[in-house]
Amino acid sequence: MKELEQRILKDGRSLPGGILKVDNFINHQMDGDLMCACAREIVRLFKAEGFTKVLTVEASGIAPSIFAGYLAHIPVVFAKKATPKTLDGKFVTKVHSFTKDRDYDIIVSKEYLSKGDKVLFIDDFLACGNAGMGIVDLCRQAGAELVGMAFLVEKAFQGGRRLILKHMPSLRIESLAVISALGDGTISFAE
Amino acid sequence: MKELEQRILKDGRSLPGGILKVDNFINHQMDGDLMCACAREIVRLFKAEGFTKVLTVEASGIAPSIFAGYLAHIPVVFAKKATPKTLDGKFVTKVHSFTKDRDYDIIVSKEYLSKGDKVLFIDDFLACGNAGMGIVDLCRQAGAELVGMAFLVEKAFQGGRRLILKHMPSLRIESLAVISALGDGTISFAE
Numbered sequence: 058m059k060e061l062e063q064r065i066l067k068d069g070r071s072l073p074g075g076i077l078k079v080d081n082f083i084n085h086q087m088d089g090d091l092m093c094a095c096a097r098e099i100v101r102l103f104k105a106e107g108f109t110k111v112l113t114v115e116a117s118g119i120a121p122s123i124f125a126g127y128l129a130h131i132p133v134v135f136a137k138k139a140t141p142k143t144l145d146g147k148f149v150t151k152v153h154s155f156t157k158d159r160d161y162d163i164i165v166s167k168e169y170l171s172k173g174d175k176v177l178f179i180d181d182f183l184a185c186g187n188a189g190m191g192i193v194d195l196c197r198q199a200g201a202e203l204v205g206m207a208f209l210v211e212k213a214f215q216g217g218r219r220l221i222l223k224h225m226p227s228l229r230i231e232s233l234a235v236i237s238a239l240g241d242g243t244i245s246f247a248e
Numbered sequence: 249m250k251e252l253e254q255r256i257l258k259d260g261r262s263l264p265g266g267i268l269k270v271d272n273f274i275n276h277q278m279d280g281d282l283m284c285a286c287a288r289e290i291v292r293l294f295k296a297e298g299f300t301k302v303l304t305v306e307a308s309g310i311a312p313s314i315f316a317g318y319l320a321h322i323p324v325v326f327a328k329k330a331t332p333k334t335l336d337g338k339f340v341t342k343v344h345s346f347t348k349d350r351d352y353d354i355i356v357s358k359e360y361l362s363k364g365d366k367v368l369f370i371d372d373f374l375a376c377g378n379a380g381m382g383i384v385d386l387c388r389q390a391g392a393e394l395v396g397m398a399f400l401v402e403k404a405f406q407g408g409r410r411l412i413l414k415h416m417p418s419l420r421i422e423s424l425a426v427i428s429a430l431g432d433g434t435i436s437f438a439e
Contacts, residue, residue: 078334085335086325086360087310089318115307116326119278120314127280127315134277135307141348143269144276157332169277 058098058233062246071239083181084117095233096124099207102231106204108177114163114188117181125179136163148198152191163191172200183208183232186217193224208232213247249289249424253437262430274372275308286424287315290398293422297395299368305354305379309371327354339389343382346375354382363391374399374423377408396420403427404438
Protein backbone atom coordinates (compact mmCIF):
# COMPACT_ATOMS: atom_id res chain seq x y z
CA MET A 58 0.00 0.00 0.00
CA LYS A 59 1.76 3.10 -1.32
CA GLU A 60 0.34 5.50 1.28
CA LEU A 61 1.73 3.43 4.16
CA GLU A 62 5.13 2.88 2.48
CA GLN A 63 5.49 6.60 1.86
CA ARG A 64 4.61 7.38 5.47
CA ILE A 65 7.18 4.84 6.70
CA LEU A 66 9.85 6.47 4.52
CA LYS A 67 8.84 9.95 5.73
CA ASP A 68 8.35 9.33 9.46
CA GLY A 69 9.80 5.88 10.24
CA ARG A 70 13.34 5.35 11.51
CA SER A 71 15.57 2.32 11.15
CA LEU A 72 17.28 1.62 14.48
CA PRO A 73 20.09 -0.83 15.32
CA GLY A 74 18.96 -4.42 15.92
CA GLY A 75 16.39 -4.66 13.13
CA ILE A 76 13.98 -2.27 14.82
CA LEU A 77 11.71 -0.01 12.79
CA LYS A 78 10.54 2.93 14.89
CA VAL A 79 7.08 4.00 13.73
CA ASP A 80 5.78 5.24 17.05
CA ASN A 81 4.79 8.65 15.73
CA PHE A 82 1.97 7.28 13.55
CA ILE A 83 1.35 3.59 14.42
CA ASN A 84 2.23 2.34 17.88
CA HIS A 85 2.37 5.19 20.37
CA GLN A 86 1.09 8.26 18.58
CA MET A 87 -1.46 7.10 15.98
CA ASP A 88 -2.80 8.64 12.78
CA GLY A 89 -6.52 7.85 12.62
CA ASP A 90 -6.85 8.69 8.93
CA LEU A 91 -3.99 6.35 8.03
CA MET A 92 -5.30 3.59 10.33
CA CYS A 93 -8.72 3.85 8.66
CA ALA A 94 -7.18 3.72 5.19
CA CYS A 95 -5.17 0.62 6.15
CA ALA A 96 -8.28 -1.06 7.57
CA ARG A 97 -10.20 -0.28 4.38
CA GLU A 98 -7.50 -2.03 2.34
CA ILE A 99 -7.47 -5.04 4.70
CA VAL A 100 -11.26 -5.41 4.51
CA ARG A 101 -11.05 -5.20 0.71
CA LEU A 102 -8.33 -7.88 0.59
CA PHE A 103 -10.16 -10.33 2.86
CA LYS A 104 -13.79 -9.61 2.02
CA ALA A 105 -14.16 -12.83 0.00
CA GLU A 106 -13.01 -14.95 2.96
CA GLY A 107 -16.27 -14.18 4.79
CA PHE A 108 -14.65 -13.44 8.16
CA THR A 109 -17.11 -12.98 11.03
CA LYS A 110 -14.72 -11.74 13.70
CA VAL A 111 -11.60 -9.60 13.87
CA LEU A 112 -9.04 -10.71 16.44
CA THR A 113 -6.06 -8.63 17.53
CA VAL A 114 -3.65 -8.27 20.45
CA GLU A 115 -3.51 -5.25 22.72
CA ALA A 116 -2.41 -2.55 22.26
CA SER A 117 -1.06 -1.49 18.85
CA GLY A 118 -3.32 -3.83 16.89
CA ILE A 119 -6.48 -2.24 18.20
CA ALA A 120 -6.54 0.89 16.03
CA PRO A 121 -6.54 -0.79 12.58
CA SER A 122 -8.74 -3.60 13.92
CA ILE A 123 -11.52 -1.40 15.26
CA PHE A 124 -11.74 0.41 11.92
CA ALA A 125 -11.89 -2.97 10.13
CA GLY A 126 -14.70 -4.07 12.46
CA TYR A 127 -16.49 -0.78 11.87
CA LEU A 128 -16.16 -0.99 8.10
CA ALA A 129 -17.23 -4.66 7.95
CA HIS A 130 -19.79 -4.32 10.81
CA ILE A 131 -18.43 -7.28 12.72
CA PRO A 132 -17.15 -7.60 16.31
CA VAL A 133 -13.49 -7.04 17.20
CA VAL A 134 -11.84 -8.97 20.03
CA PHE A 135 -8.48 -8.02 21.46
CA ALA A 136 -6.41 -10.65 23.25
CA LYS A 137 -5.31 -9.34 26.63
CA LYS A 138 -1.92 -9.45 28.31
CA ALA A 139 -3.36 -9.54 31.86
CA THR A 140 -6.49 -11.16 33.24
CA PRO A 141 -9.08 -8.74 34.61
CA LYS A 142 -11.37 -9.66 37.50
CA THR A 143 -14.40 -9.83 35.23
CA LEU A 144 -13.04 -12.67 33.09
CA ASP A 145 -14.08 -16.24 33.88
CA GLY A 146 -13.21 -19.03 31.41
CA LYS A 147 -10.31 -18.24 29.12
CA PHE A 148 -7.92 -19.53 26.49
CA VAL A 149 -4.27 -18.75 27.26
CA THR A 150 -1.08 -19.03 25.23
CA LYS A 151 2.50 -17.83 25.66
CA VAL A 152 4.10 -15.28 23.33
CA HIS A 153 7.60 -13.83 23.12
CA SER A 154 7.80 -10.11 22.40
CA PHE A 155 10.69 -9.12 20.14
CA THR A 156 10.62 -5.38 20.94
CA LYS A 157 10.09 -5.84 24.68
CA ASP A 158 12.33 -8.92 24.92
CA ARG A 159 10.18 -10.93 27.32
CA ASP A 160 7.56 -13.69 27.40
CA TYR A 161 3.96 -12.97 28.30
CA ASP A 162 0.60 -14.71 28.22
CA ILE A 163 -2.13 -13.58 25.88
CA ILE A 164 -5.67 -14.36 26.91
CA VAL A 165 -9.07 -14.50 25.24
CA SER A 166 -12.33 -15.15 27.06
CA LYS A 167 -14.13 -18.35 26.05
CA GLU A 168 -17.19 -16.12 25.60
CA TYR A 169 -15.66 -14.31 22.63
CA LEU A 170 -13.83 -16.96 20.64
CA SER A 171 -15.53 -20.20 19.71
CA LYS A 172 -16.33 -22.80 17.11
CA GLY A 173 -18.20 -21.15 14.26
CA ASP A 174 -16.09 -17.97 14.32
CA LYS A 175 -14.28 -17.21 11.07
CA VAL A 176 -11.36 -15.18 12.37
CA LEU A 177 -9.28 -12.51 10.64
CA PHE A 178 -6.23 -11.64 12.75
CA ILE A 179 -4.97 -8.06 12.38
CA ASP A 180 -1.82 -6.64 13.96
CA ASP A 181 0.60 -3.79 13.43
CA PHE A 182 3.76 -5.88 12.87
CA LEU A 183 4.72 -9.27 11.47
CA ALA A 184 8.31 -9.82 12.62
CA CYS A 185 9.32 -13.17 14.09
CA GLY A 186 5.72 -14.37 13.97
CA ASN A 187 5.36 -15.04 17.70
CA ALA A 188 2.08 -13.18 18.20
CA GLY A 189 0.73 -14.83 15.06
CA MET A 190 1.66 -18.28 16.38
CA GLY A 191 -0.09 -17.41 19.64
CA ILE A 192 -3.22 -16.57 17.67
CA VAL A 193 -2.98 -19.86 15.75
CA ASP A 194 -2.91 -21.64 19.12
CA LEU A 195 -5.81 -19.65 20.63
CA CYS A 196 -7.99 -20.34 17.57
CA ARG A 197 -7.07 -24.03 17.71
CA GLN A 198 -7.99 -24.19 21.43
CA ALA A 199 -11.32 -22.49 20.70
CA GLY A 200 -12.08 -24.56 17.61
CA ALA A 201 -12.41 -21.30 15.65
CA GLU A 202 -11.47 -21.13 11.97
CA LEU A 203 -8.57 -18.78 11.21
CA VAL A 204 -9.24 -17.44 7.70
CA GLY A 205 -6.39 -14.97 7.39
CA MET A 206 -3.84 -12.65 8.90
CA ALA A 207 -3.29 -9.00 7.97
CA PHE A 208 -0.41 -6.85 9.10
CA LEU A 209 0.39 -3.20 8.56
CA VAL A 210 4.15 -3.81 8.36
CA GLU A 211 6.07 -7.02 7.73
CA LYS A 212 9.79 -7.28 8.42
CA ALA A 213 10.36 -10.05 5.88
CA PHE A 214 13.93 -10.69 7.03
CA GLN A 215 12.78 -11.91 10.46
CA GLY A 216 11.04 -15.02 9.20
CA GLY A 217 7.59 -14.66 10.76
CA ARG A 218 5.67 -15.53 7.60
CA ARG A 219 7.72 -18.70 7.08
CA LEU A 220 7.15 -19.80 10.71
CA ILE A 221 3.38 -19.33 10.52
CA LEU A 222 3.07 -20.98 7.10
CA LYS A 223 5.06 -23.98 8.37
CA HIS A 224 2.18 -24.61 10.79
CA MET A 225 -0.67 -23.47 8.52
CA PRO A 226 0.52 -23.85 4.90
CA SER A 227 -2.72 -22.66 3.30
CA LEU A 228 -3.25 -19.59 5.50
CA ARG A 229 -3.52 -16.33 3.63
CA ILE A 230 -1.19 -13.67 5.02
CA GLU A 231 -1.23 -10.10 3.69
CA SER A 232 1.01 -7.23 4.76
CA LEU A 233 0.41 -3.68 3.58
CA ALA A 234 4.11 -2.78 3.63
CA VAL A 235 6.78 -5.47 3.33
CA ILE A 236 10.26 -4.43 4.40
CA SER A 237 13.09 -6.46 2.91
CA ALA A 238 15.95 -4.82 4.78
CA LEU A 239 16.67 -2.24 7.45
CA GLY A 240 20.12 -0.73 7.13
CA ASP A 241 21.99 2.03 8.91
CA GLY A 242 19.25 4.63 8.61
CA THR A 243 17.84 3.05 5.43
CA ILE A 244 14.54 1.25 4.85
CA SER A 245 14.06 -1.02 1.79
CA PHE A 246 10.73 -2.43 0.64
CA ALA A 247 10.25 -5.77 -1.11
CA GLU A 248 9.35 -5.53 -4.82
CA MET B 249 -26.14 9.09 25.43
CA LYS B 250 -29.21 6.92 25.04
CA GLU B 251 -27.64 4.41 22.63
CA LEU B 252 -24.86 3.59 25.08
CA GLU B 253 -27.19 3.40 28.10
CA GLN B 254 -29.50 1.02 26.26
CA ARG B 255 -26.58 -1.19 25.26
CA ILE B 256 -25.34 -1.28 28.86
CA LEU B 257 -28.80 -2.35 30.03
CA LYS B 258 -29.01 -4.98 27.27
CA ASP B 259 -25.49 -6.46 27.39
CA GLY B 260 -23.83 -5.19 30.60
CA ARG B 261 -23.82 -7.11 33.85
CA SER B 262 -23.58 -5.83 37.40
CA LEU B 263 -21.13 -8.00 39.36
CA PRO B 264 -20.36 -8.04 43.10
CA GLY B 265 -17.84 -5.42 44.24
CA GLY B 266 -19.11 -2.52 42.14
CA ILE B 267 -17.94 -4.05 38.88
CA LEU B 268 -19.79 -3.43 35.62
CA LYS B 269 -18.97 -6.13 33.09
CA VAL B 270 -19.17 -4.66 29.58
CA ASP B 271 -16.54 -6.83 27.96
CA ASN B 272 -18.79 -7.97 25.14
CA PHE B 273 -18.96 -4.53 23.51
CA ILE B 274 -16.37 -2.20 25.15
CA ASN B 275 -13.29 -3.70 26.74
CA HIS B 276 -12.56 -7.16 25.34
CA GLN B 277 -14.94 -7.68 22.45
CA MET B 278 -15.66 -4.26 20.93
CA ASP B 279 -18.48 -2.90 18.79
CA GLY B 280 -16.95 -0.59 16.19
CA ASP B 281 -20.22 1.07 15.27
CA LEU B 282 -20.94 1.92 18.90
CA MET B 283 -17.36 3.10 19.51
CA CYS B 284 -17.61 5.39 16.49
CA ALA B 285 -20.96 6.78 17.66
CA CYS B 286 -19.50 7.47 21.12
CA ALA B 287 -16.47 9.21 19.59
CA ARG B 288 -18.75 11.34 17.42
CA GLU B 289 -20.60 12.52 20.52
CA ILE B 290 -17.34 13.22 22.39
CA VAL B 291 -15.97 15.27 19.49
CA ARG B 292 -19.27 17.21 19.36
CA LEU B 293 -19.14 17.92 23.11
CA PHE B 294 -15.52 19.12 23.12
CA LYS B 295 -15.23 20.74 19.70
CA ALA B 296 -15.32 24.26 21.15
CA GLU B 297 -12.35 23.52 23.43
CA GLY B 298 -10.04 23.41 20.40
CA PHE B 299 -8.18 20.26 21.45
CA THR B 300 -5.16 19.40 19.31
CA LYS B 301 -4.36 15.95 20.67
CA VAL B 302 -6.30 12.98 22.03
CA LEU B 303 -4.61 11.15 24.88
CA THR B 304 -5.72 7.77 26.19
CA VAL B 305 -4.32 4.77 28.09
CA GLU B 306 -3.87 1.32 26.59
CA ALA B 307 -5.84 -0.76 25.93
CA SER B 308 -9.60 -0.15 26.27
CA GLY B 309 -9.37 3.59 25.68
CA ILE B 310 -7.87 3.15 22.22
CA ALA B 311 -11.04 2.26 20.30
CA PRO B 312 -13.10 5.37 21.09
CA SER B 313 -9.96 7.54 20.96
CA ILE B 314 -8.85 6.51 17.47
CA PHE B 315 -12.32 7.26 16.12
CA ALA B 316 -12.22 10.67 17.82
CA GLY B 317 -8.82 11.35 16.27
CA TYR B 318 -10.13 10.23 12.89
CA LEU B 319 -13.26 12.39 13.11
CA ALA B 320 -11.35 15.47 14.32
CA HIS B 321 -8.25 14.75 12.16
CA ILE B 322 -5.84 15.09 15.04
CA PRO B 323 -3.21 12.69 16.44
CA VAL B 324 -4.03 10.17 19.17
CA VAL B 325 -1.44 9.14 21.76
CA PHE B 326 -1.89 6.18 24.03
CA ALA B 327 0.00 6.05 27.32
CA LYS B 328 1.81 2.73 27.63
CA LYS B 329 2.04 0.35 30.55
CA ALA B 330 5.49 -0.98 29.59
CA THR B 331 8.48 0.76 28.00
CA PRO B 332 9.44 -0.54 24.56
CA LYS B 333 13.04 -0.54 23.34
CA THR B 334 12.32 2.24 20.85
CA LEU B 335 11.36 4.81 23.49
CA ASP B 336 13.96 7.30 24.71
CA GLY B 337 12.88 10.21 26.91
CA LYS B 338 9.60 9.68 28.71
CA PHE B 339 7.17 11.00 31.28
CA VAL B 340 6.14 8.40 33.89
CA THR B 341 3.47 8.33 36.56
CA LYS B 342 2.02 5.64 38.83
CA VAL B 343 -1.61 4.51 38.59
CA HIS B 344 -3.68 2.05 40.63
CA SER B 345 -5.99 -0.20 38.62
CA PHE B 346 -9.32 -0.86 40.34
CA THR B 347 -10.29 -3.88 38.19
CA LYS B 348 -6.83 -5.45 38.19
CA ASP B 349 -6.06 -4.46 41.80
CA ARG B 350 -2.44 -3.47 41.28
CA ASP B 351 -0.20 -0.45 40.71
CA TYR B 352 1.48 0.14 37.40
CA ASP B 353 3.39 2.89 35.63
CA ILE B 354 1.96 4.66 32.63
CA ILE B 355 4.42 6.19 30.21
CA VAL B 356 4.32 8.76 27.42
CA SER B 357 7.26 9.63 25.21
CA LYS B 358 8.50 13.21 25.50
CA GLU B 359 8.24 13.29 21.70
CA TYR B 360 4.44 13.06 21.78
CA LEU B 361 3.33 15.21 24.70
CA SER B 362 4.63 18.73 25.12
CA LYS B 363 3.96 22.38 25.83
CA GLY B 364 1.53 23.69 23.24
CA ASP B 365 -0.61 20.52 23.14
CA LYS B 366 -4.25 21.03 24.05
CA VAL B 367 -5.14 17.58 25.33
CA LEU B 368 -8.48 15.80 25.43
CA PHE B 369 -8.23 12.64 27.54
CA ILE B 370 -10.58 9.81 26.52
CA ASP B 371 -11.04 6.52 28.36
CA ASP B 372 -13.63 3.78 28.71
CA PHE B 373 -14.28 4.12 32.46
CA LEU B 374 -14.24 6.82 35.11
CA ALA B 375 -14.34 4.94 38.42
CA CYS B 376 -11.99 5.97 41.24
CA GLY B 377 -10.26 8.47 38.95
CA ASN B 378 -6.78 6.98 39.23
CA ALA B 379 -6.04 6.86 35.50
CA GLY B 380 -7.41 10.41 35.19
CA MET B 381 -5.10 11.62 37.98
CA GLY B 382 -2.19 9.94 36.18
CA ILE B 383 -3.07 11.89 33.04
CA VAL B 384 -3.25 15.15 35.03
CA ASP B 385 0.28 14.41 36.27
CA LEU B 386 1.66 13.47 32.81
CA CYS B 387 0.25 16.67 31.29
CA ARG B 388 1.68 18.72 34.15
CA GLN B 389 5.13 17.13 33.66
CA ALA B 390 4.96 17.85 29.92
CA GLY B 391 3.61 21.40 30.33
CA ALA B 392 0.66 20.41 28.12
CA GLU B 393 -2.76 21.96 28.62
CA LEU B 394 -5.46 19.48 29.61
CA VAL B 395 -8.70 20.87 28.15
CA GLY B 396 -11.09 18.06 29.06
CA MET B 397 -11.81 14.45 29.90
CA ALA B 398 -14.39 12.23 28.23
CA PHE B 399 -15.45 8.79 29.41
CA LEU B 400 -17.81 6.24 27.97
CA VAL B 401 -19.03 5.09 31.38
CA GLU B 402 -18.80 6.81 34.77
CA LYS B 403 -19.45 4.93 37.99
CA ALA B 404 -20.50 8.03 39.92
CA PHE B 405 -20.54 6.23 43.27
CA GLN B 406 -16.77 5.62 43.18
CA GLY B 407 -15.79 9.28 43.46
CA GLY B 408 -13.44 9.68 40.51
CA ARG B 409 -14.97 12.93 39.28
CA ARG B 410 -14.69 14.48 42.75
CA LEU B 411 -11.03 13.43 43.08
CA ILE B 412 -10.04 14.91 39.71
CA LEU B 413 -12.01 18.14 40.24
CA LYS B 414 -10.34 18.59 43.64
CA HIS B 415 -7.04 18.93 41.76
CA MET B 416 -8.40 20.70 38.65
CA PRO B 417 -11.63 22.50 39.68
CA SER B 418 -12.31 24.04 36.29
CA LEU B 419 -11.68 20.91 34.19
CA ARG B 420 -14.58 19.85 32.00
CA ILE B 421 -15.47 16.17 32.48
CA GLU B 422 -18.14 14.49 30.35
CA SER B 423 -19.34 10.90 30.59
CA LEU B 424 -21.68 9.41 28.02
CA ALA B 425 -23.37 7.10 30.55
CA VAL B 426 -23.37 7.92 34.25
CA ILE B 427 -24.19 5.04 36.58
CA SER B 428 -25.53 6.04 39.99
CA ALA B 429 -25.74 2.56 41.48
CA LEU B 430 -24.95 -1.08 40.72
CA GLY B 431 -27.15 -3.47 42.67
CA ASP B 432 -27.58 -7.21 42.73
CA GLY B 433 -28.00 -7.62 38.99
CA THR B 434 -29.39 -4.10 38.56
CA ILE B 435 -27.89 -1.04 36.86
CA SER B 436 -29.20 2.47 37.62
CA PHE B 437 -28.32 5.59 35.64
CA ALA B 438 -28.11 9.11 37.07
CA GLU B 439 -30.93 11.45 36.01
